[in-house]
Amino acid sequence: MSMIDIKVAAVEQVTPLVKHFTFVKQDGSPFPAFSGGSHVVVSMNVAGRVHRNPYSLMGSPVDTGSYHISVRKQEQSRGGSVFMHESVEVGTSLQITYPVNLFSLAKKAHKHILIAGGIGITPFMSQLVDLNRLNSSFELHYAFRSPEHGAFATQLKTICNDKLHCYADSKGERLDLTALLSKQPLGTHVYVCGPNPMVVAVIETARNLGWPENHIHSEQFLSPGIGEPFKIQLAKSNIEVHVPAEMSMLEAIEAAGVEADYLCRGGVCGRCEVNVLESDGALLHHDHFLTDAEKASGKKIMPCVSRARCDRLVLDL
C-alpha cells in the first residue's frame, strides 16, 4: 500500500486526554484534498513493532497544506495512542495512508443531524466545513464527560453558532434521542460517532422511530482487542503464524512478511476480509462489517479486529 511520508508540524494538548497533531508532507508538497468524514491510517513503529491506527482527518477538506488528527489516550491502549501521546513531538517522522472516506455526508439529504460522543467529534470537524460551504441545514449534538473534556467546544461554537448543542455529563445534561429524532423533517439524515453504547442507542432509536436504514449513518473504529494467543495457517503462503495476545491477526500476518489487503483496520470497511478454509474451534468476530449470517457461517473473518479460539485455523492467504 502506498504511503505518504509526513512530519509533525505542531502538537497541542486539547484536553487532559486529547492531543491534536498537525502533519505536513516531508517533501513540502501539498496533500491530496479529501471529503468530510475521511480518515487516514497512521503507521508507527513502537519498540520495533508496527502499529497502524485509523484517525479521522479533522481539518478543512480544502486545506491541502496540512492534515490534522486528534488522538485520545486510551486507558487500555495496545500501545498506539500512548505512543502518539508520549513519543510523538514536533519534527517526528511518520507514515500515513491516503485518505479514505467511510463516513461521508449523504448528498441528497435535506438536513443533517450530527451526534458526537467525546473523541467521536473528529470526523464531524471536517464535515462541518463541507456543510457550511454548501449552506446545508444541520445540527451538531456533542456529548462529553465534563466541560474540560469537551474538545474543540469553543472552536465549534464559532463554526456552528446556535446549531451546536453541548451536553456535559458532569452537569447532568443529557441528550434526549427520542425527542430529537421524533420531530425531524422528511429528508433528514442522522450521523453518529462515539462510544459503542451511544452509537447503538442512536441506531436503535432511529430505527424504532421508523427511520429508513439509509438515513442512519455511523462510524466507530474498533481497536483490535487483546485476547488469547493462537496460531493460524496461511494456505497460499504455506506458513504458520503465531498471533500473540496483544497483536491482531492482521498485524501478525504482516509481521510474518505476508502482504494482506486492508483499509480502515477498525472492522468497518470490509477490505481485509479473508476466507476461512478450515477451523476446529470458535471464530471471535469483533467487526461491524460481516452480517450475522456470515459470522455464523464460519467461512469469513476480518483479521484486523477479530480473533479465534481454536487449535487449527487455515486462512486463504
Next chain:
Amino acid sequence: MERGYWIRSKPVYTSLLWHEKATSHLVVAQSQGGMAVLKLFQLMHPKQAITVLYMPHAEADYSKTLIKVVPDGLQLLETEQEVLAKLDSVLHGMCMGMRLYIAGSEDFMWSVAKVANKFGIEDAGMMKELTGTLARPIYCVHCKATTHGVTTNIGECSGCGRMLFVRDHFSRKLGAYMGLMIDAESPGELPDIEEIYP
C-alpha cells in the same frame, strides 16, 4: 430477450406491507392499486396516523369499499394532477418516521415518487406495488420527452414522433424506461410491433 438476462436498473416491485416501526403511514394509489390498499388493511389496521390518497379510474374503482375500510384519513381524488398536488401539501407537514406506500401503474408510481424525492424521500424509503398494467413510461433519448402508457415493444414518441424501441433500462431520476429510435439506420424499416406490456 436472452434467457437469464436481467438489467439491474429495472425496478423490482413487491406487495405492500405495513412498516411496523413507522410513526405514520401515507398510502397513495390509483385504479387497480385500490386492491393493494385493501390487501394492506386486510393485514392490519395500524394504530399510527394513516393518510390514503386514492384516485379511481374507469378500469377499477374501489372507492366504495375503501370508504368503509378506511373511515378516517381517506381522500378521493379525480386526476393525477390532483393526487400530486394533494401529496405535495400533505408531505409538507410530515416528519421522519412516516412511511410511504404506492400502488398503481408504473407511470403513476414514478410520478408520485418524483414528488416524494423533492422532500428528500429516497427510493429505498418507498414501497411500491405494481398493479393493473405493465404499460411503461418511455423517455426519448433524442427529444427528451416522456411518453406514458406504452404497451408495445416499439412505441411512437409523443414529443418527436420517432418510433422508439422500449428498453428494459430504467432511470429512477426520470421515472421512465429508455426509448431509442429503432429505424435510425434504415428509415421506415420497422420490426413487427407487438403488445408485450399489456
